[in-house]
Every structure is written in structure tokens, then in C-alpha cells.
Amino acid sequence: MFEPSAKPPLTMTLWAIFETLDQHHHHLVGLVMQDDAPKVTSYILPNSFNPAASSVLTAQSRRVYTLQGPPGLDVIAMHLWIAWVRGYGVTGFKEVSATYWVQIQDTNRAKH
Numbered sequence: 001m002f003e004p005s006a007k008p009p010l011t012m013t014l015w016a017i018f019e020t021l022d023q024h025h026h027h028l029v030g031l032v033m034q035d036d037a038p039k040v041t042s043y044i045l046p047n048s049f050n051p052a053a054s055s056v057l058t059a060q061s062r063r064v065y066t067l068q069g070p071p072g073l074d075v076i077a078m079h080l081w082i083a084w085v086r087g088y089g090v091t092g093f094k095e096v097s098a099t100y101w102v103q104i105q106d107t108n109r110a111k112h
Contacts, residue, residue: 003062005061005062005063007061007062007063009055009063009064009065009066010032010033010034010063010064010065010066011032011033011034011065011066011068012028012030012031012032012033012039012065012066012067012068013030013031013033013068013069014030014031014069014072014073014074014077015028015029015030015031015067015068015069015071015072015073015097016028016029016030016071016072016073016077016078016081016095016097017029017044017056017071017095017096017097017099017100018081018093018094018095018096019093019094019095019096020043020085020090020092020093021090021091021092021093021094022090022091022092023043025043025044026043026044026096027040027041027042027043027044027081027084028040028041028044028056028058028065028067029041029073029077029078029080029081030073030074030077031074031076031077033068038074038076038077038079038080039077039080040077040080040081040084041058041060041061041063041065042058042059042060042061043058043059044056044057044058044059045057045058045059049100049103051100051103051104051106051107052107052111053066054066054067054068054104055067056100067100067104070101071097071098071100071101
């Protein structure tokens with residue numbers, strides 16, 4: 001298992017997760033609640049998704065991000081994602097948010 005950094009966790013609202021088709025990395029995109037700013041994270045570490053905590057761990061910063069609410073994407077965050085895709089030469093991507101959301105919902109239902 002991957003160890004998170006000592007940095008405090010951040011909460012992502014109006015979030016989506018995209019998979020790059022070239023490297024199959026999943027990136028979290030959305031608004032960071034603590035500073036109300038759009039963000040594209042480094043890729044989500046494999047097997048770091050915790051549906052019970054609605055959280056992921058990212059590769060570069062080793063920061064934990066908690067997903068708040070259902071997926072949905074802010075227009076500014078989407079523009080940031082498109083700029084990130086172009087800047088890194090990503091040839092294609094697809095949204096995979098529903099896969100994460102279903103697991104979160106299933107885990108929450110199992111708790112009750």
C-alpha cells in the first residue's frame with residue numbers, strides 16, 4: 001500500500017475522473033473546496049481508491065483527496081483539464097467518474 005504524505009487531505013467538489021488513453025492513468029479534476037480553485041491532480045495511484053472514505057491518493061504529491069458529492073464538473077475545471085491534456089500531449093481520454101461513484105454508493109449502501 002502507498003503511504004500518503006504529511007500534507008493535509010483536500011476535498012474535491014464538482015469532480016470528475018478522466019482516464020488518459022495512452023498511459024491509462026486516472027486523473028482527478030474539480031474544485032478544491034479549501035481554496036475554491038480548479039485543479040488537475042497527478043495520476044491516482046493504482047489501488048489507492050478507498051470507496052468507504054470516498055478518497056484517492058495521487059502519485060506526485062501523495063496527497064489524499066476526498067470526493068464530495070456526486071461527480072459533476074465545473075466549467076473552469078473542464079477548461080483547465082483541456083489545457084492540461086494539450087500541454088502534456090495526451091492523445092485521448094475518457095471520463096471514468098461513474099466507476100468510482102458506483103463503488104462509493106455501493107459501499108455506503110452496504111454500511112446501512
